Amino acid sequence: MVYTIDDERRYIENLKQKIAELKKERRAVIIVHNYQREEVQDIADYTGDSLELSRAVINIAAEVIVFCGVHFMAESAAILNPDKKVLLPVKEAGCPMADMVTAEKLRAMRQNFPDAAVVCYVNSSARVKAESDICCTSSNAIEVVRSLPHKRIIFVPDKNLGAYIQNNVPEKEIILWNGFCPTHIRLTEEEVMEMKKIYPQAEFIAHPECRPEVVALADKVLSTGGMFKYVKNSPAKEFIIGTERGLVYRLKKENPEKKFYLPSEHLVCANMKLITLGWIAHSLEFMVHEVKVPEEIRVKAKLALERMLEVSQGAKWQAIAGY
Ligand code: 13P
Numbered sequence: 001m002v003y004t005i006d007d008e009r010r011y012i013e014n015l016k017q018k019i020a021e022l023k024k025e026r027r028a029v030i031i032v033h034n035y036q037r038e039e040v041q042d043i044a045d046y047t048g049d050s051l052e053l054s055r056a057v058i059n060i061a062a063e064v065i066v067f068c069g070v071h072f073m074a075e076s077a078a079i080l081n082p083d084k085k086v087l088l089p090v091k092e093a094g095c096p097m098a099d100m101v102t103a104e105k106l107r108a109m110r111q112n113f114p115d116a117a118v119v120c121y122v123n124s125s126a127r128v129k130a131e132s133d134i135c136c137t138s139s140n141a142i143e144v145v146r147s148l149p150h151k152r153i154i155f156v157p158d159k160n161l162g163a164y165i166q167n168n169v170p171e172k173e174i175i176l177w178n179g180f181c182p183t184h185i186r187l188t189e190e191e192v193m194e195m196k197k198i199y200p201q202a203e204f205i206a207h208p209e210c211r212p213e214v215v216a217l218a219d220k221v222l223s224t225g226g227m228f229k230y231v232k233n234s235p236a237k238e239f240i241i242g243t244e245r246g247l248v249y250r251l252k253k254e255n256p257e258k259k260f261y262l263p264s265e266h267l268v269c270a271n272m273k274l275i276t277l278g279w280i281a282h283s284l285e286f287m288v289h290e291v292k293v294p295e296e297i298r299v300k301a302k303l304a305l306e307r308m309l310e311v312s313q314g315a316k317w318q319a320i321a322g323y
Pocket residue numbers: 034048049050051123137138139181209222223224225
């Protein structure tokens with residue numbers, strides 16, 4: 001028997017139908033990161049970057065949160081919403097960068113710099129968050145670091161985001177961890193230069209997880225959520241996209257008159273792409289895989305996340321840390 005494109009379409013439509021029914025039955029909401037597959041973005045109740053998704057889950061009325069992203073994102077939802085059931089459709093969907101730092105190693109590093117504050121990128125485990133003073137995302141990292149009274153900052157785990165912060169906050173000393181995103185690190189300066197040569201009129205927008213030499217070529221450095229807002233408001237008609245390819249789907253949908261170019265075919269996060277419609281249906285049907293955080297870790301990690309959310313709303317460290 002030959003499997004045709006029509007069969008594929010029918011299969012996808014049936015899965016979408018099944019997910020819609022299960023969602024109602026389970027009182028569930030589907031939260032989707034910007035790097036997810038196109039068909040997963042299509043069934044989202046909410047799509048966004050790490051900060052937008054953390055904010056979105058806080059006031060959710062549904063009983064179940066199906067998190068279509070990677071493990072640390074689902075974990076953040078579980079930390080902020082202990083009363084909800086948070087499901088990660090594929091339990092192996094992790095972030096390799098988040099695994100590059102452990103709570104034990106961070107604690108050891110901290111002993112060498114007792115005067116430093118620890119800022120952790122949300123791409124980290126709940127245990128690492130629990131060891132940190134405050135979290136940040138790619139959209140508020142500079143704001144978070146500037147808000148601290150400390151002169152020295154230990155920043156984990158992304159050395160590229162850390163270097164970007166150091167360039168923008170020269171009055172502080174940023175002690176870097178040797179972590180990186182295996183997807184963004186693949187994008188080279190040469191690839192971007194080549195694209196700029198082909199499309200000289202295009203603006204280059206880059207995620208701060210890219211190498212410093214790539215970030216230096218960017219017209220604008222932005223989180224994934226920031227890229228949508230920027231493209232919408234920019235008078236430019238063409239853009240070179242320095243982040244994971246999943247972004248291009250919504251960019252094209254929201255800006256049909258604009259053009260988008262990916263400078264490398266390797267800008268794919270394999271972990272994000274593990275989540276499929278089939279696994280989402282499976283997770284709702286069997287209520288797997290629930291992401292849970294031990295209470296003593298959750299309470300500490302929540303403090304670091306909440307401090308970040310408060311800084312993003314303009315609060316000062318002295319006020320939120322009870323100084
Ligand atoms: P954003 O918060 O910008 O979406 O980034 C998340 C991420 O994992 C980037 O690789």
